[in-house]
Amino acid sequence: MSTESNIIHWEELPTGKMTALWHPYILSGAVNLLQGDSTAGKSYLSQAIIAALTTGQALPNAEPMPPCNVIIQNAENSYTHVIKPRLQELGADFARIKSINENEKRLSLMSEQIEETIIRYEAKLFCIDPIQAYMNMYKLETVRETLVSLGKMAARTDCAILLIGHLTKSQTKAQYRGLGSQDIYNAIPSVLNLAKVDEDTRVLVHNKSNFFEVGPPMAFTLKDGFNWIGEYDITLDELLAGGISQGRGRHREAAKEFLETILANGEVSSVEIYEQAEENGISRRTLERAKSELGVRSVQFAGAWVWTLD
Numbered sequence: 001m002s003t004e005s006n007i008i009h010w011e012e013l014p015t016g017k018m019t020a021l022w023h024p025y026i027l028s029g030a031v032n033l034l035q036g037d038s039t040a041g042k043s044y045l046s047q048a049i050i051a052a053l054t055t056g057q058a059l060p061n062a063e064p065m066p067p068c069n070v071i072i073q074n075a076e077n078s079y080t081h082v083i084k085p086r087l088q089e090l091g092a093d094f095a096r097i098k099s100i101n102e103n104e105k106r107l108s109l110m111s112e113q114i115e116e117t118i119i120r121y122e123a124k125l126f127c128i129d130p131i132q133a134y135m136n137m138y139k140l141e142t143v144r145e146t147l148v149s150l151g152k153m154a155a156r157t158d159c160a161i162l163l164i165g166h167l168t169k170s171q172t173k174a175q176y177r178g179l180g181s182q183d184i185y186n187a188i189p190s191v192l193n194l195a196k197v198d199e200d201t202r203v204l205v206h207n208k209s210n211f212f213e214v215g216p217p218m219a220f221t222l223k224d225g226f227n228w229i230g231e232y233d234i235t236l237d238e239l240l241a242g243g244i245s246q247g248r249g250r251h252r253e254a255a256k257e258f259l260e261t262i263l264a265n266g267e268v269s270s271v272e273i274y275e276q277a278e279e280n281g282i283s284r285r286t287l288e289r290a291k292s293e294l295g296v297r298s299v300q301f302a303g304a305w306v307w308t309l310d
Contacts, residue, residue: 021124021160022049022059024212025204027190028124029158031150033131035165036194041202041222042164043077044086045194046127048226049162051090053125054097060218060228068124069096071117073107075133090226098123109134109146118157126154129164131184140183147187163188195239201229205236235283255282255290259309263296267306270298 019028026032036042052059056067077083098121100107136142154161189210197203200223206214219232238251262268277287296309
């Protein structure tokens with residue numbers, strides 16, 4: 001590439017494409033965010049992903065890949081007493097796991113040592129847990145500068161940067177519930193939300209994806225150790241509303257009440273029902289579940305489909 005007058009000549013730029021370490025959830029060469037409440041199991045999930053990557057195990061809906069090296073930076077849990085025993089339980093290959101020593105000083109996310117370590121060990125994943133311990137989440141200039149720096153480093157090394165973050169307790173939209181500046185959500189191309197649906201089951205919802213279609217929700221259980229369940233039928237709003245299991249039930253009850261009201265005076269065209277449900281913030285998936293539970297029938301009338309409630 002020519003450096004004449006600090007100009008980039010586009011005809012000399014290589015042409016590439018975005019790839020994923022775990023398609024489409026975790027992007028290679030980019031910054032990714034996994035966020036959830038403190039008891040959601042974010043660290044456990046990230047360590048299960050790490051164990052799979054270091055041993056070449058296939059992650060859900062993905063092909064197996066050659067084992068790769070990863071770097072873990074965790075400011076909340078003891079490497080010796082918490083993280084290593086858990087990774088051992090998950091079957092990780094410890095020879096492929098590295099961490100930058102922070103005994104004397106907290107690692108700066110602007111440090112050149114991060115890129116040097118990634119290159120030295122050819123790491124494919126750099127996991128920072130939690131992001132709040134490494135960055136001032138409310139200082140806008142710091143957030144922008146740090147995320148831009150991490151993004152450029154990820155692109156240069158083709159390493160996936162995975163930030164682990166906490167959510168606030170507010171009931172606002174998911175993109176506004178992350179601790180700190182809204183710029184964090186806006187600047188990161190792949191955002192994942194994790195929450196409980198019951199005491200044993202956690203669900204991962206792909207909240208945002210700039211380069212691929214969002215992946216389907218994925219569930220796992222922590223009963224008797226970590227085990228993937230697979231795809232799970234839930235929306236992000238249902239996952240985040242009301243904690244463990246109340247959100248899903250509340251959305252479905254609202255959908256059932258909507259159907260009982262709109263069908264109270266007889267059949268209504270399916271087109272009109274879908275349109276009004278969307279205006280009322282009811283997803284098609286939730287509407288279909290409510291339809292089934294109420295026993296609403298679809299009937300063809302005068303060449304069009306209508307719904308009727310017996």
